Amino acid sequence: MKALPFKIPKPEQNAFVFQIDDSPVFFDKLHQHEEIQISLIVDGEGTLIVGDTINSYKKGEVIIIGSNIPHVFKSDAKTYRNSYMLTLFFTKTSFGNSFFELGELHEIKSFFKRALHGFKITSKLKAATDLFFKLEEATKLNQLIILFKILKICSNAKYETLSSFIYSKKFSDNEGHRMRDVYEYTMNNFTKDITLNTISYVANMTKNAFCKYFKKRTNKTYFKFLTELRIEHACKLLLSNPDTSIATIAEQSGYNNISNFNRQFQVYKQQSPTKFKASILNNLDRLK
Numbered sequence: 524m525k526a527l528p529f530k531i532p533k534p535e536q537n538a539f540v541f542q543i544d545d546s547p548v549f550f551d552k553l554h555q556h557e558e559i560q561i562s563l564i565v566d567g568e569g570t571l572i573v574g575d576t577i578n579s580y581k582k583g584e585v586i587i588i589g590s591n592i593p594h595v596f597k598s599d600a601k602t603y604r605n606s607y608m609l610t611l612f613f614t615k616t617s618f619g620n621s622f623f624e625l626g627e628l629h630e631i632k633s634f635f636k637r638a639l640h641g642f643k644i645t646s647k648l649k650a651a652t653d654l655f656f657k658l659e660e661a662t663k664l665n666q667l668i669i670l671f672k673i674l675k676i677c678s679n680a681k682y683e684t685l686s687s688f689i690y691s692k693k694f695s696d697n698e699g700h701r702m703r704d705v706y707e708y709t710m711n712n713f714t715k716d717i718t719l720n721t722i723s724y725v726a727n728m729t730k731n732a733f734c735k736y737f738k739k740r741t742n743k744t745y746f747k748f749l750t751e752l753r754i755e756h757a758c759k760l761l762l763s764n765p766d767t768s769i770a771t772i773a774e775q776s777g778y779n780n781i782s783n784f785n786r787q788f789q790v791y792k793q794q795s796p797t798k799f800k801a802s803i804l805n806n807l808d809r810l811k
Contacts, residue, residue, distance in 0.1 A: 539613035541658050541666055548598035549606050551710075553703040555694060558612035559638055560588040561673060563655040567606035569599040570755065572706065573641040574686030575741040577751045579759060580643075585651045587677060589638035590614065591693055592686065593702065597710050599759075609655045611670055631671075634678040641685035644677055651676045688742035701726050702740065713752050714777040719745075753777045754791045757784070761796065765803050769796050 540558070544550070549567070568581040573594045580586060580596065588594050598606045615623055615635060622628075623635065644651065654669050654676070661669060694702065708725045709717065722745060723733040737745045757776040760767065773784035773796075788796045 537663075538617040539611060539667070539670060542610045542612065543659065544606065544608040544610065546606060547604070549596040549608060551595060551597050551707075553593055553595045553699075553706040555591045555593045555699070556612075557590050558614050559590050559635075560586075560610055560612055561677065562586045562588075562608050562610040563652060565607040565609060567598055567608070569606075570597040570710065570752070571595070571685070572597070572710075574690070575688040575743055575748075576686040577748070577755050578643075578685055579755060583648065583652070584643055585648060585655075585677070586641075586643045586685070587634075587638050588641045588685070589635075589689075592641055592689055593694065594641070595706060595710075609658060611658075611673065613670065631674045631678040634674050637677070637682060637684070640687065640689060642682045643685060644680040644682050646681040647676045647679070651680075690740045690742075694740075698740075701728075701736075705737070705745075709749060709752065713749060713756065714775060716777075717749060750787055751791060754788055757788065757796065758792070758799070761800050762803060765800060769800065772796070 549569075553572070562585070564580055564582055564584045564586065566582055568579070571578040571580040571586070571594070573588060574592055596606075596608075623631070651673055654673050658666055658669055705722060705726050708722065719730050719734070723730045726733045726736070728736060734745065737748075741748060753776045757772050760772045760775060764772070769785075770781050773781045776784070778784035778787075785795055788794075788799070792799060
């Protein structure tokens with residue numbers, strides 16, 4: 524199986540695939556596939572990169588990733604002992620080139636528009652979750668019926684878009700391996716100092732060529748991407764370890780200079796880490 528791009532293994536006569544991922548971590552290589560992906564996170568949490576944007580995922584979320592959007596689930600193995608996900612894969616032409624253009628399916632057209640940049644639903648989660656849990660024991664016909672019920676829910680539910688920019692061309696094999704290597708190195712080493720010399724070497728490119736290459740495919744500079752990854756990690760630490768000092772969290776997120784950490788956090792979250800932490804503590808107090 525190629526890391527990026529790759530095809531979802533599917534019997535030739537089947538129009539869609541129901542897949543169960545139950546392992547210590549999810550497949551953690553940057554990849555893209557023609558199939559639209561609808562996933563329920565049954566267990567686990569971690570970082571989710573979709574297109575140009577760094578997100579997080581956690582237990583109970585329903586996540587939709589559109590056709591050929593580069594993405595990676597980076598499981599936080601330290602938090603969860605297991606990662607468990609239920610997924611449906613299908614393409615817009617799985618049931619025929621014009622199937623989803625039928626007037627009877629007008630109600631789910633918004634699903635495909637939302638899927639272009641990936642999204643997660645923020646309402647109707649129980650209804651969607653209940654349907655996902657019926658898939659494993661269902662016949663193929665009933666799985667198909669469930670798929671359409673989930674499409675209807677995802678079309679009408681409130682939602683959050685996962686990415687603001689999608690590179691319009693499919694990655695070639697060489698591009699895919701290069702971007703995979705860059706993302707994998709970054710996600711494994713973002714708490715350390717990463718220089719332009721280092722990351723351009725990982726990409727096997729000159730510094731100038733790498734900067735242009737990365738910006739063209741993500742609509743942001745590499746160091747903006749790196750900063751966003753560090754700040755999102757800091758937010759996760761603040762949420763899960765509210766008693767830990769800001770200085771410690773800054774260091775654990777790749778910042779040796781707390782002033783720089785505070786400045787970058789303010790830029791990306793429009794508030795200081797101290798205020799962010801205070802809001803977490805206030806919410807915890809209200810729950811007691």
